[in-house]
């Protein structure tokens with residue numbers, strides 16, 4: 337027996353309503369804020385991710401799906417959406433357009449993680465990126481957009497965590513201070529943090545293990561090390577957020593799992609959840625485009641995982657609209673009626689009325705059972721008598737009331753019924 341690979345999931349029809357709901361809200365939001373859809377390939381040159389997300393992060397060191405194609409080129413399944421968007425921005429000369437260029441995407445991302453609730457090896461990311469502006473008001477707008485998106489879905493149980501991790505000038509000084517602090521406690525650190533101390537000290541602040549958290553509690557704060565420009569930017573972002581009445585919590589330990597961020601970083605935490613399951617995250621990445629060979633170009637963005645949004649919609653008991661279902665089920669008895677049923681199904685569909693026609697010459701009882709389980713509003717029943725009189729029996733599946741309708745009138749009657757329901 338084959339099963340879906342570990343950490344992946346089939347999305348069954350009964351779940352699709354959530355997906356459609358979220359994708360429609362995402363598209364409406366992006367339209368409202370002036371973002372345009374960009375679709376990038378599912379695989380890229382593996383170096384695109386290695387250079388931008390950078391070594392020393394779990395994502396690059398342990399989680400990428402890397403493979404060689406038949407020509408020997410090393411490719412990686414898309415691990416996240418920001419680096420591909422930046423690659424496309426450079427490749428297609430989008431820097432020639434008025435800046436910032438605002439782009440959004442919805443598509444799968446692949447990470448070889450240990451699967452658990454809300455953490456999969458394939459997940460669907462919705463993200464948006466504003467490329468080509470350094471204005472702190474844009475950081476605030478991206479955070480506002482995040483908040484408005486979650487509100488538009490009907491979610492309210494979340495908080496926005498905010499931090500600044502500085503720039504190329506001030507961050508190295510902070511990292512030195514952090515290393516000095518942690519060097520005093522090496523024996524207490526978990527094996528992962530011992531490696532982080534050497535390879536990616538900022539990530540030390542993110543460790544969830546008790547003894548490491550105690551060391552983090554007394555660690556120096558990045559905000560005490562920001563250069564005047566980063567400090568001013570951070571203050572400005574906060575001022576704009578206050579102007580917009582967006583509540584946020586300063587979180588000096590928030591560093592994010594990817595290495596391309598500068599200045600503003602933020603995450604959305606569900607209120608009742610374990611720390612590992614951020615609903616979404618983002619921030620500024622002013623050096624990323626340059627790292628990819630473009631001109632220095634400031635940018636800011638956000639991404640969220642659709643599966644985690646669905647978990648939270650269910651947790652917060654948000655009802656989503658159900659998907660449209662067929663209006664009627666066509667049942668038949670006898671060979672002559674079957675031919676009429678085939679003809680009628682085609683005629684109704686051409687008139688834009690969604691129907692399902694019985695197959696395999698089942699008993700009328702079996703056909704009605706099927707109509708019930710499909711949840712249709714009407715059954716159209718055709719037998720020998722209806723063939724002779726060129727009519728159908730139209731049964732209302734909710735009230736069980738039946739009436740005979742001439743074949744020539746059934747399209748009009750169903751259209752009328754459709755309007756009134």
Ligand code: HAM
Pocket residue numbers: 415416417418419447449454455456457458459461463464465593594614615616617618619620621636637638639640641642643644
């Ligand atoms: P990220 O925090 O790595 O950021 O991922 C964004 C969101 O994707 C997470 O907050 C989470 O909702 C979802 N996610 C990540 N990994 C998984 C997983 N294994 N299973 C389920 N959901 C997951 C980024 O990817 C950045 N590109 C965000 C960004 C955009 N920054 C600036 N612009």
